[in-house]
Amino acid sequence: MSGQILISQPGLSVVTDLGRFAGPKFGLPVNGALDQYSARAANILVGNTDNSPLIEITALDFRMTPQTDLLIAVTGAPLQLTVGGRACTQWEPVSVRAGEHVTVRGIHSGIRAYLAIHGSIDAPTLLGSCAPDTVVGFGMQLAEGSVLQASRSVRPVRQPYFDLPLFRIGLQRPTMGSQHLIEVTDGPDITDFGSSSALLFEGPYQVSGRSNHIGLRLSGALPERQSDGEVLSRGVPVGAVEVPSREELLVLHRGRGVTAGYPVLAVATRLGLDSLAQARPGDTVRFKHTTVKAATASYRRAMNQLEALRGSVDAIFAALGIAGDVEPAEPPLRACG
Structure with missing residues (x-):
């Protein structure tokens, strides 16, 4: 019926x-x-x-x-x-x-x-x-x-x-709330940021009202790319943590385009993406480093x-x-x- x-x-x-x-x-x-x-x-x-x-x-x-x-x-x-x-x-x-x-x-x-x-x-x-x-x-x-x-x-x-x-x-x-601890693995361009990459794990970031299903825009202390070489457009994963400008951090979500030309500092885990899916404008996001092996084990659990x-x-x-x-x-x- x-x-x-x-x-x-x-x-x-x-x-x-x-x-x-x-x-x-x-x-x-x-x-x-x-x-x-x-x-x-x-x-x-x-x-x-x-x-x-x-x-x-x-x-x-x-x-x-x-x-x-x-x-x-x-x-x-x-x-x-x-x-x-x-x-x-x-x-x-x-x-x-x-x-x-x-x-x-x-x-x-x-x-x-x-x-x-x-x-x-x-x-x-x-x-x-x-x-x-x-x-x-x-x-x-x-x-x-x-x-x-x-x-x-x-x-x-x-x-x-x-x-x-x-x-x-x-x-x-x-667990859901206004504060989100997001695990990330190293991105392909992490070495381009030198010691500046540590900033990702130090300060809180705030979710912008301009965030959507394509990506979350986060304000806070931004790591700075040390190299000045051009980043060619290439395939980019869901969860890529990009530094597109000196104004904000961008975490690409499921509506992201399949290619991009910004440096990728880190990649959010699949469980981290679920948490980010529940982030409201004004919420606080902090990042925690993990390995691919540990992230895979957490996902399988x-x-x-x-x-x-x-x-x-x-x-x-x-x-x-x-x-x-x-x-x-x-x-x-x-x-x-």
């Missing part, structure tokens, strides 16, 4: 997935959910594959009304989630009856939330991904009156006596935690008779995604 979902208050929201991994070889950014950990967790909590389309909500309030019974999960930044006027818990599956309003309000201590729906939602794709791309004008930017199509209906799952939630999965949630979550969800859903998509859609481990 399928059903429509009416968006009555879109705020700033899009339908996305984990990204267009085939895009860079064609000159397109990878894009996709900026906080990948939260997006994966939301899909896993409702029994979807990691890469299923879901809704990314940025900063502003959101409201939708389904015309069929749904099972949803909301992850990401702390917020107030209500279903039919009832306060509900983030980072857990939540039942929604047909006609009940689902509202997301008061996003704080972070800036992005992720709303996944069991069975996912229909979305057009480009090179295998529904991720929006502002460069080519592709993607589903939601507006008031937008209608989404849910592929499955799930009967309400409620505790029969006191209407208490049946789900208490206990996933460890990422986080993915193992999500796989353990998948095992718990699959067992619960099987007991409740809820069909799930059991095969995870894990994109390849790579520096650019």
Whole structure:
């Protein structure tokens, strides 16, 4: 059974997935959910594959009304989630009856939330991904009156006596706040900065209001490039920490172009990028050096935690008779995604 979902208050929201991994070889950014950990967790909590389309909500309030019974999960930044006027818990599956309003309000201590729906939602794709791309004008930017199509209906799952939630999965949630400690590895041009590179790890940086999905702009003490040779345009990874001018630091995010000609001092780790995805204008960012080996180990621990979550969800859903998509859609481990 399928059903429509009416968006009555879109705020700033899009339908996305984990990204267009085939895009860079064609000159397109990878894009996709900026906080990948939260997006994966939301899909896993409702029994979807990691890469299923879901809704990314940025900063502003959101409201939708389904015309069929749904099972949803909301992850990401702390917020107030209500279903039919009832306060509900983030980072857990939540039942929604047909006609009940689902509202997301008061996003704080972070800036992005992720709303996944069991069975996912229909979305057009480009090179295998529904991720929006502002460069080519592709993607589903939601507006008031937008209608989404849910592929499955799930009967309400409620505790029969006191209407208490049946789900208490206990996933460890990422810590969010106004201060972000971001681990970075050495960039290809770090030697060009000499001893000046140490400034990156000394002072705090402040997130500019001009930051977006392409990159975060940070004000603070800037390392100075010691060499005056020209930097040729070349491939640049997501997470590259660039020093494009004497005014600000730039950390490239998932909407970045695939080439650039600025010196790359460092590269943020994948988990560091998830934290930066939740950075609000005015937040403080500090950098901490790590190695590629240590960053890879940390990332694998986080993915193992999500796989353990998948095992718990699959067992619960099987007991409740809820069909799930059991095969995870894990994109390849790579520096650019």
